[in-house]
Amino acid sequence: MELLTAHQIAAFLLVSKRSIQLKAKAEAWPYTEVKGRGGKVRKYALVELPAHVCVQVQQAMIQDNQSPAAQSGKGYLAVNEQSDRLNQQLATELKHQNLKQLAGLENIPPKASAKIYLLNAAKEFVSANSLPKVLGFDLFSERYNQGLLDIPAEHKSLIPSVSRITLLRWQKTVDQKGIAGLAVKIKRSGKSIIDSDPELSDFCIAMIYQYPHVKATQVKEGLIARFYSQGKAIPAETTIREWLTRWKRDNSALYTKMANPDAWKNKYMSAMGKMDENIKRINQLWEFDSTPSDVMLVDGRHSLIGIIDVFTRRSKVVIHPTSDSTGICLVIRKAILDWGIPEIARTDNGKDYTSIQITSVFDALDIKHETTRPFSGEEKPYIERFFKTFSHDLAELLTGYIGHNVSERQAIEARKTFAQRLLAKQGGDKSAVDINMTAQQLQEFVDNWIDNRYHHKPHSNIGNKTPFELFAASRDQIKVIKDERLLDVMLQPVPTNRGLRTVGKEGIKLSGGFYIAPELGAIVGSEVLCKWDPKNVGRIYVFNRMNNEFICVAVDHEIQSAGMTRQDVAHHAKRSQAAETSRQLKELKKTAKSVNVSDIANEVLSHYSEQNKALATLPKQSVEHTNVITQSAIKALDSKPVTTYSDEQLSEFERRRKQLSDETAAANINPVPLFNNPQDKAMYHKKQRLNNQLSDVDALWLNTWELQNRALSARLDDLLTEMNAAPAALTQLQKQ
Secondary structure, eight states, X not given: XXXXXXXXXXXXXXXXXXXXXXXXXXXXXXXXXXXXXXXEEEEEEGGGSOHHHHHHHHHHHHHHOOSHHHHHHHHHHHHHHHHHHHHHHHHHHHHHHHHHHHHHOSSOOHHXXXXXXXXXXXXXXXXXXXXXXHHHHHHHHHHHHTTOSOOOXXXXXXXXXXXXXXXXXXXXXXXXXXXXXGTOOOOOOSOOTTTTOHHHHHHHHHHHHHOTTOOHHHHHHHHHHHHGGGTOOOOOHHHXXXXXXXXXXXXXXXXXXXXXXXXXXXXXXXXXSOTTTTOXXXXXEEEEEEEEEEEEETTEEEEEEEEEETXXXXXXXXXXXXXXXXXXXXXXXXXXXXXXXXXXXXXXXXXXXXXXXXXXXXXXXXXXXXXXXXXXXXXXXHHHHHHHHHHTTGGGGSTTBOOSSHHHHHHHHXXXXXXXXXXXXXXXXXXXXXXXXOXXXXXXXXXXXXXXXXXXXXXXXGTTBOHHHHHHHOOOOOBOOOOHHHHHHHHSOOOTGGGEEEOBTTBEEETTEEEBOGGGGGGTXXXXXXXXXXXXXXXXXXXXXXXXXXXXXXXXXXXXXXXXXXXXXXXXXXXXXXXXXXXXXXXXXXXXXXXXXXXXXXXXXHHHHHHHTTOOOOOOOOOOOOOHHHHHHHHHHHOOOOOOOOHHHHHHHHHHHHHHHHHHHHHHHSOOXXXXXXXXXXXXXXXXXXXXXXXXXXXXXXXXXXXXXXXXXXXXXXXXXXXXXXXXXXXXXXXX
């Protein structure tokens, strides 16, 4: 505790010693008398002085401090004061400049006049009701927005609503730029710091190219890391943000290309001319594509495999579990039987459309196969458009619809009630949609939609005619296959190695067997093309490798008589595999049971215990370890508990028990709360002090804490003042 004499206090406060002595006597300052020169001297504890005197003395002591740290702090404060004076001077000059600009205006903008009027009205509202500024602005804005204040209509129409943040921003503008700051909007001129420095500009452009969604904060961090050591001026974050916004606006097409190539295709990619301008007849060009269905089925999610005749816009679709060679052959068969054979088939370059089976089908039917470039859906736009038309039409109304994208799927999931989510967590149905449609039902729906809606709906790109009208009006000749069996043969899957086999002297070796026919004797050593018979795995169709002419039907007599299809063979193979696997597992289980390794861990430990049993060590020389603690512990162990107490001890026990009982009762009447931190405790005691409920012990703790945390204590005091002032202000408003 620091003690000061009246002389020292007077020196700090720049008054006479006599003034301090009279003031201390009048206000009864507590003091301590200590021996000094000439007798006893009164000294006053700094912490016990009145608050205003204590603060002034402490400030004077800080100013008189001559330590290096204090001198550094004073220098820092001096620089800050100089900076503040310079900022104030610049603000004054800016206000004068704005006033000159305002004077040059013929009429003040109406909205600026409305801002000035509302800001003055808000200040008068705060002053009239003796409110803190923040609370007053809050109440003013609330009443203004509710139309409870008498504000001229012309101002209300220009500024329909206002908030506390807006009023504070206007006030800050007035403080920095004067009232003219609300009316004069300064236009920037010249280049920004980024545009004026090619290195900074190139760096920012490189950041956008590498990271299209980069933020201004991240660009600033990169600039600091790259250029701060070079002494370059780093632009502010707001400057970078404005530059990024302006660059993206001026280079919107380029930025979209980098950030979202698909969106660039839809919005900016050149679409001059027409992709079908050279298509003049039916079946000249078919476009193929596949897409996952937006409808979940009972047997899982399936894919839509589609074909569109570009000239007439007629379409065919097959619902298949996945987009593979089998599904594509099914839709080809369906389209050829109804429309005939196309001249050109355009597909993407996916492995399902470039497989051996599909390319062999196109070769066999003399169909030219064109593939698009990777990720170039715009090269087959008509089938893409067909799928979009279907998915955004009645398909959205089907049970099991799951949305076109992730966001729509999440929206559908959000429709779940709390009960549905709870059931899902408990193992119930986790789907937010009803799933009761099969693949066959979806196929029937798609065929019905195409035949009765899509084919009879006018298309703007074909002169507002319908696909049915174009097909009916056409007189073009079409190539057809009259024998359906021939088409089935051509669409059958081929064996491995693209279906190519060399005819040996024993026949054609395939899948572990030999397929023979009399016609093969004449072409031993020649390479032929083989296709499976769809109804009997023991038969294959053999074609000439060079011109695809049919040669013969070769037979494997060992399996032909079984009359099984390839699906039957696959089914029997699976059953045979399952039976063999089950037999092997049973044998393994029997072997494991006979060997019995369930307790192998303990068996291993027992083995090592047996090995180490014969090992022993020679006895070591030892000495007993003793110290004060061990000796005390021995005494404690040897002592016997006291079983009887004297009357004096019993009386002391009773007194202590009564004291504890009284303390417990007092604690129940005035319980002391538990505090998370010293700030909460200080706030609690400050509230008690306002109500004169603070004990001496708590008052001493609070005084000590306030001396150690002056800034935080002042903030808490201001908060308490506002809390106490707010109810009184609200009462005055209610009276009005």
